[in-house]
Amino acid sequence: MYAKELFKHEWLRTIRSSISAQSLATKIFWGFYLLINGVALFALGLFSPLMFEEIFPTLSTLQVLSGLLPFLMLAGLVVRLFLQPLSRIEEDGYRQLPIPRRSIVQYLILRPLANPINYYAFVFLLLPFCIMTGSRNGIVAGATALCTTLLLTITNTLLAPYLKRILGEGIRFYLVVLGFIGLLVAAEASGIAPWIGRLFDFASSLNIWIECLLLVAIIAGSYVASQAYFKHHYYPRERSGKSRERYESLNFVRQYGMVGEMIALHMKLLRRSKRIRNAFIFSFVLMFYGLLFYRQDSQPLFSLALIANLVVSTLMLMMSQWTIRWDCAFFDGLMAQAITARTYIRSHYIMLMALNLISFLLTTPYFLMGQEIIFVHLTFLLWNSGVGIFIILLLASFNKGYIDLLQGGAMNQQGTSFHNFLAAVPVILLGPLFLAVLSIFTDRYTAEIIVGSTGLLGLLLHKPLIELCTRVFIRQKYSLAESFRERK
Template structure:
């Protein structure tokens, strides 16, 4: 039966209207998997020797065990945002003599072979081999390896339950942040205390029963959770909810584009994926910490310009690149109204500009790293407003992939609305500010690079009407192609 399920899954994928898009995405995902798998493989192979040289008086295994608590908490966090749970069209199976448990076990089996479960193996497996080569007790090492595998699979099944309860996830995320803080500031030796548990599992091989039992219990709990809602009535019934309307009168000050802005604000407030994209945009504010706290980047100011653009451009890059896919479900209705296309585009531009300005205000703590850094963030904000916003809107012409906002899917691994051509459109948004800054910096000085980057953004603001008119004509020319594409369903 599992073989038949796999055959049907392949037919559904290969016969869909988005087969070529799906192939392109699969290729990109495979390349990303190879990259991250290679990174983890190198880390797993060299971790023992790095720890041995850095902490010669401590056992590398003990150090790894001490910090496994953070490893697994991070694993839970990024799975919540990135791991797309497997789905099936279960309606046809509900009316034919196929046991429910068979379908459910197949679904759980699909998620068991997820890349998110294999990625930790690229670290734990080479690390285990190094331990065996270095003469560690084979029984302890092998038992420890399988314990890590069982913990990883436990988190995989736990992800099913966390996806239905955001409060539990954010509690775990808070614990992760608090744990890192108390460890970093030496408030409490959390890593050492948590390491006692994992070191015990390593020292006593029979303790492998703990993660094994945890994995079995979570599998059974997840199975029961899915089976509880696996009924035809539950699948086809419509849940009636009380809808709260919001007038958003404060947006009326924006004049003729106010109705479009209200639609966008309501879209963000009422749908899961836009909410998570908004949250991801907030995380972009901390992107600069990766570069500004690392002295090695001080000699590579072009990368600092790259980081500065991302600090204020999170919403523009994540939300803006999916214009007009956000409106795909009612795009035909929208285009049938007696409204200028220019107002629709200007509302999107205004929303992105407001987001950049809010991000810039929230980035003021970066003054701590010096006025040069903050000046670069300000120049990056001007570039985002003046040029990146228009490049993003232009990219929407090539984005004709519909998006179903009512589908409960991951915000960051959901490929609805994704078009491989977006990667090409992203190139000038990423490398443009680096090039504009670097050439004057190299030929003159640092301040000249900032001035040129800021002036490029100001030039875009000055020629706003020119850019919007050009983009409007392109959208108008491709309007019916976009409508036809949005009528298709993946």
């Protein structure tokens, strides 16, 4: 009874939250995005049995599914570790009610099973696969595949939150997961431990019902282990004395006066925000896009420039949608302090410039891929330092709306609207488009010199450009403050 009421309260909280109150354009965009991916997964699920028959002619469909089961489980766990948020509960409101502790624990453990998004891959990919398997191999084979894939979905849904609680949600969690994936990929690529073929052969030789029993055992073990975890962690948001503030001394930036104090404040805010932390992780993934596109021969200049722009300045571009808005929770307090508007804008300018330089330094290994990569990276480093950064600051003064940075970033579109996507277009496309147009009237290297020189000129004129951004911010700050107060 108590668990039923808790699920009802969670449903009401979800439909009344600010996430559900998005603009119509944002809802249409994400609905269209999920529909397109769903259609692609549905087609893959239908044609998978046919592809299995061609790729593995000596194995039946169920044997192939049995061999792929460990890989599907590993892939599902990795995706859920990054995207599936932990179950939370507002302890302050429920502490006053006579709700047994066991009911709260059961609710926290089983709540992911009630989230429809956790069955997205099952409905659009695995269910068509099971239907197609049943039509080609009989009802028994289809029912077996359906039971196996459903148990796999439930296993990943319950096991991922437990692993995430054990590892934590900080930098250590991302390092452990990414390090584990890197070790597996390195072991297979180097040939030291070719585990993929061996694991597939071993799993395909097992009876699929044995693997189903193993999945049931993992489900039961995850439930028991989660209960044991909550015996020592009564409330999911309970903090131990070990978590202390580690960023109290930022003297290397505070020595620069009020601007340094503002930069230290921004650094603390970015470090503590779950949403921005997830964006940083995604930014590092974008840096590897060059490995996919730089190796292609006879690539159009615009495509090369677009990828180079994303790779070189990915950290700055990722933070562009939150510039100024990351102060929305205490914006009124900042504006009431003895801080000039120029100091405030200059602190954001320095933060974005630092992110731009860090991205460039992290992508310098691409220089080993050729001279043209060096030239295009240097071009967009100068362009974004002298032009792109000021476009971000100007557009940030018109980017309104409260955004909750304490929530996780996975599948969270709270505070985003169609204006955010429009604001990112000139920052991402203007530089590559300018370079492509110039290359029509001159050669490529001359166009890169012109684009880079334009950015260098913006660097030399950074003081008047900061003044321009400051004047625009002064005209818009009251409108920004009013929009930040509306937390719908």
